[in-house]
Amino acid sequence: MHWLHPLAVMSEVEKQVPEEHALSLREVSRTFYSGGHKITALDKVDLTIPFGKVTGLIGPDGAGKTTLMRLAAGLLLPDAGRIQVLCIDAVANPLAVQSVVGYMPQRFGLYEDLTVQENLDFYADLHGVTEKSRPDRYRELLHMTGLGPFTSRLAGRLSGGMKQKLGLACTLVSPPRLLILDEPTAGVDPVSRRELWSIVDNLVKAEGMSVLLSTAYLDEAERCAEAILLHEGKIVAQGAPADFSETMRGRVFLASQETGNKRHLQSLLTFTPGVLDALIDGERIRLIMESPDTPVPQLDGSTIEPAPPRFEDAFIAALKGKPQAGRPLAPAIQHQSTSCAEDDLVITIENVARKFGDFYAVRDISFSVRRGEIFGLLGANGAGKSTTFRMLCGLLPVSAGRLSVAGHDLRHAAARARGRIGYMAQRFSLYSNLTVLQNLHFFASTYGLRNHHRQERIRWALDAFELAPYGQSNSGEMPLGFKQRLAFACALMHEPDILFLDEPTSGVDPLARREFWQRTNTLANAGVTVLITTHFMDEANYCDRLVIMADGGILTQGTPKEIKTPFCTPEAPEPNMEETFIALIEGREQTP
Amino acid sequence: MSCQVSGFHATHMRLRGMIRKEWLQILRDPSSLAIAFILPLVLLLLFGYGVSLDARHIPLALVVEQPDAQTASLTGAFERSDYFTPTRFSNIQAAQLALKTHQVDGIVWLRNNFGCCLLAGDNAAIGVIVNGVNANQARITEGYIQGVWQTWLQNQSNAEGRDLPIPVTLEHRIWFNPAMRSQDFLIPGLIAVIMTLTGALLTAMVVAREWERGTMEALMVTPIRIWEILIGKLIPYFVLGMGGMLLTVAMARWQFDVPLRGSFWTLLGSSALFMLVALGMGLLISILAKSQFVAGQVAIIVTFLPAFLLSGFIFDISSMPTAVQAITHLVPARYFVAILQTLFLAGDIWPLVLANSSALLLISLIFLVLIKYKARKRLD
Numbered sequence: 001m002h003w004l005h006p007l008a009v010m011s012e013v014e015k016q017v018p019e020e021h022a023l024s025l026r027e028v029s030r031t032f033y034s035g036g037h038k039i040t041a042l043d044k045v046d047l048t049i050p051f052g053k054v055t056g057l058i059g060p061d062g063a064g065k066t067t068l069m070r071l072a073a074g075l076l077l078p079d080a081g082r083i084q085v086l087c088i089d090a091v092a093n094p095l096a097v098q099s100v101v102g103y104m105p106q107r108f109g110l111y112e113d114l115t116v117q118e119n120l121d122f123y124a125d126l127h128g129v130t131e132k133s134r135p136d137r138y139r140e141l142l143h144m145t146g147l148g149p150f151t152s153r154l155a156g157r158l159s160g161g162m163k164q165k166l167g168l169a170c171t172l173v174s175p176p177r178l179l180i181l182d183e184p185t186a187g188v189d190p191v192s193r194r195e196l197w198s199i200v201d202n203l204v205k206a207e208g209m210s211v212l213l214s215t216a217y218l219d220e221a222e223r224c225a226e227a228i229l230l231h232e233g234k235i236v237a238q239g240a241p242a243d244f245s246e247t248m249r250g251r252v253f254l255a256s257q258e259t260g261n262k263r264h265l266q267s268l269l270t271f272t273p274g275v276l277d278a279l280i281d282g283e284r285i286r287l288i289m290e291s292p293d294t295p296v297p298q299l300d301g302s303t304i305e306p307a308p309p310r311f312e313d314a315f316i317a318a319l320k321g322k323p324q325a326g327r328p329l330a331p332a333i334q335h336q337s338t339s340c341a342e343d344d345l346v347i348t349i350e351n352v353a354r355k356f357g358d359f360y361a362v363r364d365i366s367f368s369v370r371r372g373e374i375f376g377l378l379g380a381n382g383a384g385k386s387t388t389f390r391m392l393c394g395l396l397p398v399s400a401g402r403l404s405v406a407g408h409d410l411r412h413a414a415a416r417a418r419g420r421i422g423y424m425a426q427r428f429s430l431y432s433n434l435t436v437l438q439n440l441h442f443f444a445s446t447y448g449l450r451n452h453h454r455q456e457r458i459r460w461a462l463d464a465f466e467l468a469p470y471g472q473s474n475s476g477e478m479p480l481g482f483k484q485r486l487a488f489a490c491a492l493m494h495e496p497d498i499l500f501l502d503e504p505t506s507g508v509d510p511l512a513r514r515e516f517w518q519r520t521n522t523l524a525n526a527g528v529t530v531l532i533t534t535h536f537m538d539e540a541n542y543c544d545r546l547v548i549m550a551d552g553g554i555l556t557q558g559t560p561k562e563i564k565t566p567f568c569t570p571e572a573p574e575p576n577m578e579e580t581f582i583a584l585i586e587g588r589e590q591t592p
Numbered sequence: 593m594s595c596q597v598s599g600f601h602a603t604h605m606r607l608r609g610m611i612r613k614e615w616l617q618i619l620r621d622p623s624s625l626a627i628a629f630i631l632p633l634v635l636l637l638l639f640g641y642g643v644s645l646d647a648r649h650i651p652l653a654l655v656v657e658q659p660d661a662q663t664a665s666l667t668g669a670f671e672r673s674d675y676f677t678p679t680r681f682s683n684i685q686a687a688q689l690a691l692k693t694h695q696v697d698g699i700v701w702l703r704n705n706f707g708c709c710l711l712a713g714d715n716a717a718i719g720v721i722v723n724g725v726n727a728n729q730a731r732i733t734e735g736y737i738q739g740v741w742q743t744w745l746q747n748q749s750n751a752e753g754r755d756l757p758i759p760v761t762l763e764h765r766i767w768f769n770p771a772m773r774s775q776d777f778l779i780p781g782l783i784a785v786i787m788t789l790t791g792a793l794l795t796a797m798v799v800a801r802e803w804e805r806g807t808m809e810a811l812m813v814t815p816i817r818i819w820e821i822l823i824g825k826l827i828p829y830f831v832l833g834m835g836g837m838l839l840t841v842a843m844a845r846w847q848f849d850v851p852l853r854g855s856f857w858t859l860l861g862s863s864a865l866f867m868l869v870a871l872g873m874g875l876l877i878s879i880l881a882k883s884q885f886v887a888g889q890v891a892i893i894v895t896f897l898p899a900f901l902l903s904g905f906i907f908d909i910s911s912m913p914t915a916v917q918a919i920t921h922l923v924p925a926r927y928f929v930a931i932l933q934t935l936f937l938a939g940d941i942w943p944l945v946l947a948n949s950s951a952l953l954l955i956s957l958i959f960l961v962l963i964k965y966k967a968r969k970r971l972d
Contacts, residue, residue, distance in 0.1 A: 070809075070971060073813045074813070074969075075809065075812055075813060075970055075971045076970060076971055076972055077970065077972065094969065094970075095815060095817070098812075098813050098814060099596075099815040101813065103813040104810070105806055105810055106806070107805070107806030107809075108806075108810070109806060109810020109811070110807070110810075111613065111617065111805075112805070113617055113620045113621055114613065114616055114620075118613070118616060121609070121612075122609050122612070122613045123814065124609075125605050125606055125609025125610075125612075126606050126609055126610075126811070126814040126815065126816050127814055127815060128598065128601070128605055128606070128815065129595060129596060130595055130596065130597055137595070167810075170810075174595065174596055
């Protein structure tokens, strides 16, 4: 493992291209032009990946992961530098590279109007797989991916996890020597993720394949033989994941308290000098100190003890800049109403159901949300989260039951009541061909902000969400994390005191997720009520209270601790939310 | 590697794979079949029946102030004519009101002295009022009224052996389209417009669709050559487009009774050449546009509209301003319209067919070179 510092001097010997690398990049740079701006995707990258191992490319959105992979596949030309794939020059001879490399783009590259078998045939034709060797290869691939029973199904009718496995099978029809996978697990359910990993591990073990894959899940980095940390077009570090964790020894602690709100403890710790990062981890707060010598903060009523470091800690430590004191990360919100009684119910839902034809999307659910609370709706796709959300926002009428938001049913509420709500839709609903500034202007005007007030809020948004350098960029061309920030800013333009956030962190990298939660916490501490849906299980711990939904009903509700407690066993005294969730689903299936 | 074929066999296998894939997509996705067959059908029916430059059944007011034998025979002549649907009015005021309210397009006014003036050999005047809002229609109406009147006069003089003052008449002889059916002239030109639209839309949309769905990226990382992708796209849509073309030709021949005086094979050959041009335009557009919506819009604006307006299909090129005439030379459909009108109405006039075909060949070569130059197996 080596950390690359600008001052680190590499010897000439090391710079020569050794032949035992599956992929090597030397001084590779690549820039793009977007809206008159020059964007440096890769900046003099030096990199080698070994044969016969899984190498993970890890980095936040916009770090240059996809650009690097496309360069390696001969799909892009570098501005400068040399790229060698299995000792073939990818710049001079992309076709030769493409006959030995398997590459799966982020969207799998499947023809949705072709069946599973037809997709396989097509890619077999393109790769020149002989007719004679096909039956054996197909049998092998179908067995490996479990797609055997579905060969005549259209690819478009497969589930997300199955599409991903078919995409992988198509890149494997002619066994490549180097397999490049661009975020293969993004947006795929946990079970499919696990299956994909066992396929990849097997390919490496049985066929000696070299694999380069990018991922936004930091827990997956620990499954790679080697991890490469890419940030702003530069390699920050490369090495075995365990080595990454090892550098964090002595810097990671867990803080817990007997009573009180863990979010308060988290924000308190975040702004304590010497603390690089404070994150809710189960029922405790995970602390990363700026250095092993930094004294551990002492807080009354809480205990802080050392913890074994993880890859994620190293990732955060490598990429995170300390938020400057004095400039809070999260926006200041002025309140229309200041009566903040703790048991002031802002949202109530009583026996609400929603039917589409004969199908109950939501059945008989009841819960209530207090002022200043972060309330989570957790569940797999199709559990009824979005339907519940749409009913609350007044976009869908209820089939039965009663609901009120700030004392109103939003379907019939006056514009004034709606003006108190901020809504961030799934996939962010921005105008992708408008610039950041134009989006902000538009959303400010739809909420009726005028002249001076509007200017002030736009300035606030650019500042608080660090969007000022991107004012003239088209929002459609920004990385997902920036889109999320912009969408969040747009939802907050009119200083609402109730926030609806529908899957705000979906597909967003860990750093951006952290920032997002920090802003949300600050808002909640200022008395804003937040209702949020997510399918990240660890994010459930950030909520004050939550409901877990499945098949339109509520499986359980309460604080994260209350939800996890029934599943504590002597073997697993501290089950995490994912384990709890799986146990809950399994328990329900056993008692019909 | 023993499991992988190479050289010519590999090329053959890749092309076969591309073409088979395109066929499967064509069969499963109704939109390309609709563009190839339904769109030509709709355009053909719309133009074949909806647009006609001939005047028929023009509503006409007949005002007869003093009915007698002469007026009855003249109005009978109008009533028997295919060109008019006459309505009788007893006074000119009512007829003028009808003209103002668009119930009629013209008035023929026989005053109360018509019969006696005619018998007396005096100048028996007929008042004719025509709605001039549509100048073209007005001229046609006027001409037809004159025609009916002259024929009647002729018959009168023959029947009664009397010397009536017959105005000088022109002897018309119309070549190639003796019946002067505008359909015979419009529909061959329409075939060119339809082929431009279907050909350009087909390829523009299907390549852009691969970009949009992210399959192009996966396609490009396989060992396939860029020209194999292009040929693999061209062949299936060429066949599809020619199928649509045969449908329109069959419709022209048997549904609209347009005569085909040239040979079918000449028609097929020149159509194949033009289909190549249209597909090439679509392919070039889709290489540059990369989104189905933009590609579709661009295809309509840069291929369909010029083919419609500047090809001579409906508007005569020689009566356009000189600058516009020069621009029409850049419109491929212009050459094909000339070929089609010749083949359908005149026959295999080789000098004309060959000259225009060479122009098409040149244009298709230019497009292929442009495509070769623009199409890269890269994402930037």
